[in-house]
Amino acid sequence: MKNGSNTVSESVKTKPSNACKPSIVWFRRDLRITDNSALREAVKFGGPVICVFILESGQRAIGGASKWWLHHSLAALSASITQIGGQLVLRRGNPVEILDDLVDASGAQNVFWNRRYDAAGMETDKRVKARLTERNLVAQSLKSNLLFEPWDIEKKSGGYYKVYTPFKRACLSAGVDRPALAAPDRLLSPEAHPDSDTLEDWGLLPTNPDWSKTIAATWTPGEEGAKARLSAFLHDDGIVGYREQRNLPAIEGTSRLSPHIAFGEISPYQIWSAATAPDLDIPAQDLETFLSEVLWREFSYTLLFYNPDLASRNFQPRFDGFPWEGDADRLPLWQNGQTGYPMVDAGLRQLWQTGWMHNRVRMITASFLVKHMLLDWRHGEDWFWDTLVDADPANNAASWQWVAGSGADAAPYFRIFNPMSQGEKFDREGAYIRQFVPELKDLPTKYLYAPWKAPADVLKKAGVELGKTYPKPIVEHSLAREKALSAFAKTKEAA
Numbered sequence: 001m002k003n004g005s006n007t008v009s010e011s012v013k014t015k016p017s018n019a020c021k022p023s024i025v026w027f028r029r030d031l032r033i034t035d036n037s038a039l040r041e042a043v044k045f046g047g048p049v050i051c052v053f054i055l056e057s058g059q060r061a062i063g064g065a066s067k068w069w070l071h072h073s074l075a076a077l078s079a080s081i082t083q084i085g086g087q088l089v090l091r092r093g094n095p096v097e098i099l100d101d102l103v104d105a106s107g108a109q110n111v112f113w114n115r116r117y118d119a120a121g122m123e124t125d126k127r128v129k130a131r132l133t134e135r136n137l138v139a140q141s142l143k144s145n146l147l148f149e150p151w152d153i154e155k156k157s158g159g160y161y162k163v164y165t166p167f168k169r170a171c172l173s174a175g176v177d178r179p180a181l182a183a184p185d186r187l188l189s190p191e192a193h194p195d196s197d198t199l200e201d202w203g204l205l206p207t208n209p210d211w212s213k214t215i216a217a218t219w220t221p222g223e224e225g226a227k228a229r230l231s232a233f234l235h236d237d238g239i240v241g242y243r244e245q246r247n248l249p250a251i252e253g254t255s256r257l258s259p260h261i262a263f264g265e266i267s268p269y270q271i272w273s274a275a276t277a278p279d280l281d282i283p284a285q286d287l288e289t290f291l292s293e294v295l296w297r298e299f300s301y302t303l304l305f306y307n308p309d310l311a312s313r314n315f316q317p318r319f320d321g322f323p324w325e326g327d328a329d330r331l332p333l334w335q336n337g338q339t340g341y342p343m344v345d346a347g348l349r350q351l352w353q354t355g356w357m358h359n360r361v362r363m364i365t366a367s368f369l370v371k372h373m374l375l376d377w378r379h380g381e382d383w384f385w386d387t388l389v390d391a392d393p394a395n396n397a398a399s400w401q402w403v404a405g406s407g408a409d410a411a412p413y414f415r416i417f418n419p420m421s422q423g424e425k426f427d428r429e430g431a432y433i434r435q436f437v438p439e440l441k442d443l444p445t446k447y448l449y450a451p452w453k454a455p456a457d458v459l460k461k462a463g464v465e466l467g468k469t470y471p472k473p474i475v476e477h478s479l480a481r482e483k484a485l486s487a488f489a490k491t492k493e494a495a
């Protein structure tokens with residue numbers, strides 16, 4: 001099933017009668033003017049262009065961190081659109097009714113948007129398309145946010161790939177179908193722009209308390225911020241050494257493009273085109289690993305498309321009876337980075353302070369929740385959804401299920417991340433822990449990963465009083481490990 005896509009030939013067929021008539025471009029998770037297929041198509045039609053963003057009802061409510069990002073991203077998009085002669089109209093509510101209203105107000109004959117792949121989004125798009133088509137308007141959805149739409153890559157034997165490596169191989173053999181598109185130079189304005197809400201009135205920014213200061217100090221939402229980050233990553237040696245350094249949370253060894261990608265401020269086409277440009281001299285192994293991560297996102301979207309309830313339901317039904325015997329009252333200890341395991345706490349505090357967490361530490365913290373604390377992965381998915389600036393319906397759900405063992409091509413449940421040895425291996429000097437768990441900063445590195453093992457005089461010298469200045473471990477590692485394995489054994493029996 002495609003997401004109600006109109007074919008290009010349909011648009012060509014209708015173009016003559018509708019050319020030069022106003023077109024509406026409906027922005028969603030594609031808050032950019034560069035490489036925006038819908039915007040390009042509207043400009044091609046030759047008439048005035050009305051740009052609209054709708055804060056939709058009836059979708060999974062976005063989290064606090066995403067709201068903060070959205071506010072700034074919309075402000076940036078509005079500025080970019082104004083620069084090329086247009087105006088961004090903001091509306092809130094049901095897209096079917098709002099687009100209907102905008103068509104009436106502007107006389108638009110064409111409506112363009114880029115496809116999305118989550119269930120609620122696709123359902124809305126279908127209803128919008130049905131309504132606009134009923135009114136004999138051009139209603140065209142386009143591919144812009146994925147390199148490979150879920151139906152583009154299928155197994156020879158039919159069906160979609162549930163294992164990543166053959167999926168990736170099939171993508172690479174199909175090849176990326178086009179380079180990135182340039183931003184339009186100019187938009188023709190309609191005689192009058194439809195009324196717009198005021199961004200500030202949407203209340204997307206936190207007040208009372210305003211927890212966003214440290215997040216604001218970390219990020220520059222918007223298309224320009226995204227381009228600058230990509231360029232710094234590709235040109236200032238960020239990508240050189242990526243294969244090894246991407247596992248080290250203390251350094252900027254990854255692109256940190258994820259929130260920009262999640263809001264569509266930069267497209268995968270722009271990333272792919274820039275990273276594979278012939279004039280760049282990136283070591284092959286680093287480039288290959290980076291592109292492989294970009295394809296993990298494509299894989300997650302394929303999974304989401306074919307499993308619309310990926311965020312709420314086990315991909316492998318045998319996990320439906322999993323005994324999540326942990327004490328949910330202890331969830332806040334995990335959320336607040338108070339588990340007594342420094343590597344876990346550092347990750348969760350990084351998340352709270354910056355709205356982002358390093359991938360290696362996402363795996364460690366997620367594994368700790370589902371395996372050490374025996375809490376359902378959906379608690380973690382929900383927390384990440386609320387607090388990540390890159391919260392993404394496909395990546396978050398697929399990754400949580402991957403860690404929990406319930407997902408497609410998942411880590412085997414019995415692979416239980418050891419938070420101490422992970423710290424020793426990937427935060428060898430302890431710089432990451434010291435940054436986010438400063439109450440331990442004076443502990444010798446040797447004891448940093450398991451402070452309860454430090455002799456009393458060492459703790460005292462470092463100013464650490466376990467249970468007072470830093471928590472004692474909330475679970476004992478080897479006991480928790482055994483409990484998790486025996487819970488998993490029950491799941492196996494149930495299969």
Ligand code: FAD
Nearest residue numbers: 254255256257258293294296297359362391392395396399
């Ligand atoms: P880079 O290493 O520079 O990778 C470039 C891009 O590739 C990323 O921006 C992202 O779009 C994509 N990518 C990288 N790793 C993955 C992956 N494992 N799966 C899918 N796509 C990937 N990523 C999100 O974008 N949103 C989420 O909500 C999210 N939730 C996660 C939850 C858990 C429990 C785990 C283990 C991972 C999650 N990830 C999520 C995947 C990954 O951690 C982030 O994409 C990555 O850390 C972002 O940092 P980066 O942009 O520097 O990545």
